[in-house]
Every structure is written in structure tokens, then in C-alpha cells.
Amino acid sequence: MDKIGLIAGSSRFPINVAIAARKRGVSVYAVALKEETHPELEAAVDKICWISIGELGKAVDFLKENHIKRAVMAGKVRLSHIYSKSVKPDGYLKNLLTKAVDKRGDTLLMAVANFLDKIGVRLLDCALFLKDDIVKKGALTKIRPTKEQLADIEFAKPIVKAVAQLRIGQTIVVKDKAVLAVEAMEGTDEAIRRGSCIAGEGAVIVKMSSPKHDMRFDIPLIGPSTIKTMIQVNAKTLALEAGRTLLIDKEELIKLADAADICVVGI
Known part of the structure; x- marks a missing residue:
């Protein structure tokens, strides 16, 4: 592909x-959200269109004008925006939200994917160009999980899978085989903070996706910010689903984790 x-x-x-x-x-034509996207993206792409959340029609015009037939969706958009009075949905977005069966994240993302398909833009796997940054099985850091931490991870796995399958979230926080927090709309880092308020030090964080998860969008992500959050709350173990989780700025993430004696492990 050329673009x-x-x-x-x-x-x-x-x-x-x-x-x-x-x-x-491959040339990159980006639709960037003023409320979410880092300004640094502008220097990394060939052409960019800045829109406010709600301006779906403006995005459609940009994609059509530049004859875009394939696209990837990358980066989180906070669902809380749909409840914000500052967001003014245009006709395209109002129609999409009205037809959506619910307001869960994957429902809305699938609605966007279907809408793009109708205008001739096919969504591709969002990790298409970053396969080397997908989590592999085993310890990614110098610190390995202890026997107790492994027991907590095994305890958490079926629970987080069930939560993910219910399309609530992808992360739970556990300690001593007790669930302390379940991720919902607030995101991974806030769930870690919530759970660690109960755990004190040493919380175990487990992140996995639903077996039916659509990898074209909303692939489970972990970046340095999550490690920084773990450092702040003294959480010590992060277990990630191998083959289905993407590391953002992998070298920086592992360096931070190693310096703080945090274990990051692919499961």
C-alpha cells in the first residue's frame, strides 16, 4: 500500500x-482529535486534519478528499466525552450514537468501523506496523514474579477474561487472591490507583482482552505512564496477555520498570 x-x-x-x-x-494521512491527540503527531505524518470530538463529517471529508481506502485507529478516546456538554455532535455522529445499541466502548468503535466501511474506508489491524512491540510470553523485566504473585495472576486470569467478555474493561487489580478494582470507563491507570488504595503496597495488575476482541481497534495498550502510576502507588507486578497486548515505547517502559523493581510478565 502507498498510503x-x-x-x-x-x-x-x-x-x-x-x-x-x-x-x-507508506504515506500517512491523519485525523487528529483536538481533545486527545498529542501535537507531536503533526510532525510524524504527511498530512493532518485536526477536528473536535463530534466533527465526524469533517473527518469523512478529509478521508474522501485524499482518496483514503485503508485506515488504522490508534490511541484511546475517553468515552466520558459523550457525556460532556462541550462536545457538539454533528449529524453524522448523532446518527451513529442514536443507532448504537449501547454506549460501551467496543460497541461505539464497531459502529465507527461499520460507518467507515460504508464510505469505502477499510479498517486494518491497529498494530499492523508495530508487530515487534506485541507482548511475548515470559518475564520482560529483570524481576521475575514470585510464587505468591504467580498465584494471584492465576487467580485473576479467569476473572479478567470474564470482565473483558462482558465488555466492561480489560484490567483488574488483585492481592492475596482478592479483587480490589475492576477497570471500567476510567481506564487502566485510574483502576490501578483505586485498587492500590485498598492494597497498600504490592498490588498485582492483570490485563487481558476478550476472546472475541476485534484487534482492528482498542488493542490493549501499556505504556510508560502505567509504570509511573505503579511506582506512585507501590504496585509491583504487571501481567499482560501475550500476543494480544501492545507495549508503547517498550524500551522506556522496561527501563522504568527495572529501575523500580517492578515485574512485567507476558502470560
Whole structure:
């Protein structure tokens, strides 16, 4: 392919996608959200269209004008925006929200994917250009999980899978085989803070996706910010689903974890 659309949310994920795509000779045309996307993305793409959340029609015009037939969605968009009075949905978005069966994250993302398909834009796997950053099985850090931490991880796995399958969240916080927090709309880092308020030090965080998770969007992500949150609350173990979780700025993440004696392990 010679060019691709990039629908960009928050974090460095869309920036890393753009850099990796251009290294392969693929031109990148980005739709960036003023409320979410890092300004640094502008220097990493060939062309960019800044829109406010709610301006779906403006994004459609940009994609059509530049003859974009394939796109990736990268970066989180906070669902809480749909409840914000500052967001003014245009006709396209109002129609999409009205037809959505519920307001869960994957429901709305699937609605966007189907809408894009109708206008001739096919969504691709969001990790298409970042396969080397997918979590592999085993310890990723110098620190390995203890026997007690492994027991907590095994305890948590079926629970987090069930939560993910219910499309509530992808992360739970546990300690001593007790669930302290379940991620919902607030995101991973806030769930870690909540759970650690109860755990004190040494919480175990487990992140996994639903077996039916659509990897074209909302792939489970972990970046340096999550490690920084763990350092702040003295959480010590992060277990991630191998083959289905993407590390953002992997080298920085592992360096931070090693310096803080945090164990990061693929399961």
C-alpha cells in the first residue's frame, strides 16, 4: 500500500504507528482529535486534519478528499466525552450514537468501523506496523514474579477474561487472591490507583482482552505512564496477555520498570 489513514487518539501510539508506517514507505494521512491527540503527531505524518470530538463529517471529508481506502485507529478516546456538554455532535455522529445499541466502548468503535466501511474506508489491524512491540510470553523485566504473585495472576486470569467478555474493561487489580478494582470507563491507570488504595503496597495488575476482541481497534495498550502510576502507588507486578497486548515505547517502559523493581510478565 502507498498510503493509509490514521484516526488518532491519545498517547504515543498513533505517533509510533505513523513513524513505523513511513519507515516502510507508506504515506500517512491523519485525523487528529483536538481533545486527545498529542501535537507531536503533526510532525510524524504527511498530512493532518485536526477536528473536535463530534466533527465526524469533517473527518469523512478529509478521508474522501485524499482518496483514503485503508485506515488504522490508534490511541484511546475517553468515552466520558459523550457525556460532556462541550462536545457538539454533528449529524453524522448523532446518527451513529442514536443507532448504537449501547454506549460501551467496543460497541461505539464497531459502529465507527461499520460507518467507515460504508464510505469505502477499510479498517486494518491497529498494530499492523508495530508487530515487534506485541507482548511475548515470559518475564520482560529483570524481576521475575514470585510464587505468591504467580498465584494471584492465576487467580485473576479467569476473572479478567470474564470482565473483558462482558465488555466492561480489560484490567483488574488483585492481592492475596482478592479483587480490589475492576477497570471500567476510567481506564487502566485510574483502576490501578483505586485498587492500590485498598492494597497498600504490592498490588498485582492483570490485563487481558476478550476472546472475541476485534484487534482492528482498542488493542490493549501499556505504556510508560502505567509504570509511573505503579511506582506512585507501590504496585509491583504487571501481567499482560501475550500476543494480544501492545507495549508503547517498550524500551522506556522496561527501563522504568527495572529501575523500580517492578515485574512485567507476558502470560
